[in-house]
Amino acid sequence: MRYGFWMPVFGGWLRNIPDEGMAATWEYARRLTQSAERWGYDLTLIAELNLNDIKGVEQPALDAWSTAAALAAVTERLELMVAVRPNFHHPALFAKAAANIDQISNGRLSLNVVSSWWADEARQYGLQFDEHNDRYARTREWLTVVDGLWTEDRFTFAGQFYKTDAAICAPKPAKRPTVYAGGESDAAKTMIVTQCDAYVMHGDPAAVIAEKITDMKQRRAAIGGAPMQFGMAAYAIVRDSEAEAKRELERITTVNELPAGYANFEQWLSGTQLEREMKLQEYSVSNRGLRPNLVGTPEQLKERIAEYAAAGLDLVLLQMSPQAEEMERFAVQVMGTAAA
Secondary structure (H helix, E strand, O other): OEEEEEOOOOOOOEOOOOOOOOOOOHHHHHHHHHHHHHHOOOEEEEOOOOOOOOOOOOOOOOOHHHHHHHHHHHOOOOEEEEEEOHHHOOHHHHHHHHHHHHHHHOOOEEEEEOOOOOHHHHHHOOOOOOOHHHHHHHHHHHHHHHHHHHHOOOEEEEOOOOEEEEEOOOOOOOOOOEEEEOOOOHHHHHHHHHHOOEEEEOOOOHHHHHHHHHHHHHHHHHOOOOOOEEEEEEEEEEOOOHHHHHHHHHHHHOOOOOOHHHOOHHHHHHOOOOOOOOOOOHHHEOOOOOOOOEEEOHHHHHHHHHHHHHOOOOEEEEEOOOHHHHHHHHHHHHHOOOOO
16 A cells, blocks of 8 residues: 655645644645655645635645645655646646656656636636536546647647647656546546546545446456556544544534635535535545544554555545644554654
8 A cells, every 4th residue: 555645735634623733834845745755655645726725715725836846856755746727727838847847856746637626716816617527528638738748749739628739848757647536427537547547536435445446447448448546535543542533533523613614615515526415524624534434543544444455445645633743653553664
């Protein structure tokens, strides 16, 4: 199993805890990422939103791509999986900038392609917001342009959304970045199996994840594609006793009145096609992170992670709070790596 962590670009992951002691600053991001390399983590996922969906839109949020470029220069081993939303980036210009970041990192860049769901954010920034199926039509073209510029000397393309005319991208990436994407609609899954390398999922029990992996493997095999990688988001709480872990779970999920981070709850629900209805308590942690139930003693977490590995999962993308302290504890007690 590979272990990744979400970069706390929003100052944390808990919507009902205003201050988690992990400020949305470059200094915290740099220190955390360099420590994560020492602790044995494999990857960091850097989310891309211009507005803060966790703490409230008035709060600061780090820019994903300038943060990634800076981290590329001060790290040595971690894969930098950076979220990118096609309607916010022209593909030809993006291909050029991303190739440069990959060169800086010596081939450690990967993409997490996200089809935007937040209409208010797009409106505020004066950008196009596509309806659900149109998002994936745009993403298919966008990926075609990016990949074409990364692999061909000159690339010409004429589509519904984008056009290029013998465009050049040089230097090219040190190695072609892995393309991750997620989605639960048929349009999303079709796009992913035909154009992406890896499928990332919201948190769910191991049996549900196993069904999703089997489905995507079958879809991929039907088109003769290479094997895919599979990742899942999860929130982790590891304690010496199950009772301690449950007390922490209660602390982070108790919602007496809705704080600023819940302002987007109804829009989030209406803007995505989830397979089951979200619960308000679950929304205290993003990306359905509590459903995997990585809450308990080190032994319990190891057992549950082994179930996911048996289901075909390759990568767990972890959120924790406060992040540095909890990531070090998880590395020592669950991953079995030595703290430095």
